[in-house]
Amino acid sequence: MLKTAIYVDAENIKMSGGYGMRYDVLVDLANSMHSVMVRANCYLAEDLERTKADPEYRQKVHAYHNILRNCGFKIIKKYVRRFKDEDGNITTKANADMDLAIDALLQARNLDRIILLTGDGDFLRLIVALQNTGCRVEVIGFHNVNKELREVADSYISGFLIPGLLPIAGAQGEQADQWQRGTVINFNQDRGFGFFRYYRLDNNVLQSETVFFHLSKSTLTSDHYFQEPYRIFEFRVVENPANNNRSEAWDIRFMKEA
Structure with missing residues (x-):
């Protein structure tokens, strides 16, 4: 069994599209059939002055922290500090990068696998x-992920592509399980069809799947969206009764650049 740890650069993730991320899904990834989670650290900022003065903010912060603890995470806080320049302008700072790096290096001696959630290129040397x-280092990020960070990691995957990690807007009711996010792996522009790659969780292990799509099932007005492999799409995977119940992607919509 691989001894696995999760380290979350929470402020970077929150500011880069990962707000509302499901931490229990991360725990599932760490507790796969071949690995067991032995540590989970979340590094975040808290505005102590606001916590004391604003009851609504305090309630949200405490609720968020309780969710993390219930998922098995240790919370490492960095309190916001305020600085005033010569012109009286106030800036704030709360950076936990050093804490994360030191903890990971000290704890790595007892680990085999590390899941690092960040898009910050400052962690290149740490990786x-x-x-x-x-240690094997797997990076998960959302928007604005440093290119070199993706390349130096043993594996990189967009958090948008991990099933359930970030809920899909509007995916509710009976069709909720049909909705997936994926990227184009092949597109025939002349004939207007191609294939998406997406992922499923099987025994908490990410398994790659492919599904056929046709432009007629897209909400997009142009086929140029499908000509770049780094774009992420949302779609429903359905069995088409008009095509021998073959699995196809329907209701295709563009989400973001990967």
Whole structure:
């Protein structure tokens, strides 16, 4: 069994499209049939002055922290500090990067696999150092992920593509389980069809799947969206009764650049 740890750069994730992320899904990824989670750390900022003065903010912060703890995460807080320049302008700072890096390096001696959630290129050197201890480092990010960070990691996947990690807007009711996010792996522009790659969780292990799509099932007005492999789409996977119940992607909509 691989001893696995999760380290979440919560402020970066929140500001980069991961707000509302399901932490229990991360725990499931760490507790797969081949690995077991031995540590989960979440590094976040808290405005202590606001916590004391604003009851609504305090309630939201405490509720958020309780969710993390219930999922098995240890919370490492960095309190917001305020600085005033010569012109009287106030800036705030609460950076937990150093805390995350030191903890990961110290704890790596007892780990085999690390799941790091961030898009911050400042962690490039940390990833290499962790790999040099023998750890496998898997990076999950959302928007604005540093290109070199993707390349240096042992694996990188967009958090948008992990089933259930970030709920799909409007995916409710009986059709909720049909909705997926994926990327184009092949597109025939002349004939207007192609294939998406998406993922399913099987025994908490990400399994790659492919599904056929046709432009007639898209909400988009142009086929140029499908000519780039780094774009993420949302769609329903359905069995088409007019095509021998073959699985197809319907209601295709563009989400973002991967």
